[in-house]
Every structure is written in structure tokens, then in C-alpha cells.
Amino acid sequence: MTHKGTVTLETERLILRRYVPEDAEAMFRNWVNDPEVTRYLTWQPHGSIELTRKINLSDVSKYDNLSHYQWAVVLKSLNEPIGGINVVEINEGLSSFGIAYRIGKSWWRQGFASEALKSVIKFLFEQVGANRITATYDTRNPNSGAVMRKCGMSYEGTLRQSGCNNQGIYDAACYAILAEDYFNREKPYIKSDTAFWMAIDKLVSESKVVIDRPKGTKHPRFDFIYPLDYGYLKNTSSMDGGGIDVWSGSNTNLCDAIICTVDLFKKDSEIKLLLGCTEEEKEIAMRFHNDSEYMKGVMIRRNL
Numbered sequence: 001m002t003h004k005g006t007v008t009l010e011t012e013r014l015i016l017r018r019y020v021p022e023d024a025e026a027m028f029r030n031w032v033n034d035p036e037v038t039r040y041l042t043w044q045p046h047g048s049i050e051l052t053r054k055i056n057l058s059d060v061s062k063y064d065n066l067s068h069y070q071w072a073v074v075l076k077s078l079n080e081p082i083g084g085i086n087v088v089e090i091n092e093g094l095s096s097f098g099i100a101y102r103i104g105k106s107w108w109r110q111g112f113a114s115e116a117l118k119s120v121i122k123f124l125f126e127q128v129g130a131n132r133i134t135a136t137y138d139t140r141n142p143n144s145g146a147v148m149r150k151c152g153m154s155y156e157g158t159l160r161q162s163g164c165n166n167q168g169i170y171d172a173a174c175y176a177i178l179a180e181d182y183f184n185r186e187k188p189y190i191k192s193d194t195a196f197w198m199a200i201d202k203l204v205s206e207s208k209v210v211i212d213r214p215k216g217t218k219h220p221r222f223d224f225i226y227p228l229d230y231g232y233l234k235n236t237s238s239m240d241g242g243g244i245d246v247w248s249g250s251n252t253n254l255c256d257a258i259i260c261t262v263d264l265f266k267k268d269s270e271i272k273l274l275l276g277c278t279e280e281e282k283e284i285a286m287r288f289h290n291d292s293e294y295m296k297g298v299m300i301r302r303n304l
Contacts, residue, residue, distance in 0.1 A: 001128050005065070009120070039141075040167060085116045109143075131179045158173050207244075224288075247277060256277075258299070258300050264294040
């Protein structure tokens, strides 16, 4: 790898640049003193502008180190920082970087976090020579995982009770993208699956979700317990003559993955929609469909 330091990056709506001492007021106003922003972070709201100034000056002093990567995320239309993104871990032997980010609440759900993360991923792969880029999030904060998936990162597992933040001990969902993933994704034979997921969304929005086998109930014929709410979409059809099967999780009804199963006992194949399932709930559903010798399943994820 060839470290470049915190160079200025630009996207359609953002400029990612080094912090300067004059940023302290905007930082304090826009995110570092907001308990909603710091809810799943490891540091408390600053509480005073003096603390923000002190921390900011300390960060600014590190920029001479070319392996220090810490950007202020500046909204062009506002001309001030609305968040930050930085490298929190470097493994030189693996050419690996760990990234963390945060955006002020006023700018949530507008695509700014993913826009900034995509820019940093591009820079680290194309200019620094990274081989692997990682990020983690508290599983109670699924929106952060959506940002990672939108940037092409893949889920690699959940480390249970592996971190501690302002909410206490938490399970960390781990995502990563490799250089080969990044450089291969633009190949012309890789087709967009947008139309498929739009069709799934239409099915879900136009159908009623019926949970006829709640979590903890026993299968009517076989000796196993449903680990999550299980049901079907009313007025749809599948291979077994019933409605399309669904696993219902603890989040919203967004379908961001499906499980394709092969049942050697019934000699058929079906799909199971995962509606609002956390990463842990997806793992539970996958184990359910792979723990028996006669049924196997694979998961297909939506690129958000």
C-alpha cells in the first residue's frame, strides 16, 4: 500500500476534507453534542464547545501522518461539516482498513452517509491500494448496516457481545468489501437486479402478511419449533399451493433478502421472503432451513 493521508475527496453533494480549527462550532451544533447521533457510539455527547475545540485541535495535529485518515463531511449547499468519516483501524500485513462514520440527525436518511462511504472506499482501493475494507455496527442500529450494503459491502457475521458503546455491551454485525469485489462489480455481464426487487416490493405492498405460525409454535406435522414469526402473503401462490412464505422479523416490512430452498422430502423448491429481519434473524432463518438433511437453502441479498 501507498499511504496518501487525508486528501480532499469530492462527490456530487459533498466535500470530504481535513478538519480545521474553525469547524468546532459546526461540529458541536450539527452532531457531536447530539445524544441521538452518539447513541450507538463509544463516546458521550461533548457537552461543551470547549471540549469540541480541544478534541478538534488534537485531531488536526495528526494530519502530518500519512496513515491518518479523518475527513470532515462537508455539505456543499451548506458549506460546513455535517458529520465525519475516518479510518479507525489499519492492518498493514493484510492491507486492510476499518472505517467508521457519523452524520448529523438533520441529514439522516438522505443518502449522505453512503455517499461519503462510497467515496472513501473508492479512494482506498484505487489510490492507496487497499485489499480489504471493513465496518461494523451495533445490531440494534440496522440503518447503519443499510449504508454498508448500499456501498457494496457484504455481511460476514455477527460477533456476539463483542463491543461496548453508550447502550452497553452489544453484538457487532461485520461487513467487508474486497478489492476483487470492488473492481469486478462494474463488469458488463453483472446485471442489475432492481426490477426483481421492485416486483417483490409490489407483491408485499399489495398483499396482507398473515402470521399463522408465531415464534415459539410447533410445526403441525413435524417435530420442530419456529424460531421466528412465520407466515405467508395472502392471495399469492407458491409451489405447495399456499401463499408465498415469509419470515417476519423485528424491523419494518422491507424485504432485503430471500431464501431459496430445496426440499428433498417434498421434492420441491420454494422461496421465503425475509421481511424486516435483522442480520441475527437472517442467520436464525438460514439455520432453520439448513439444519435438516432433507432441506437446504441459500440466501440472496438485496443491494440497498
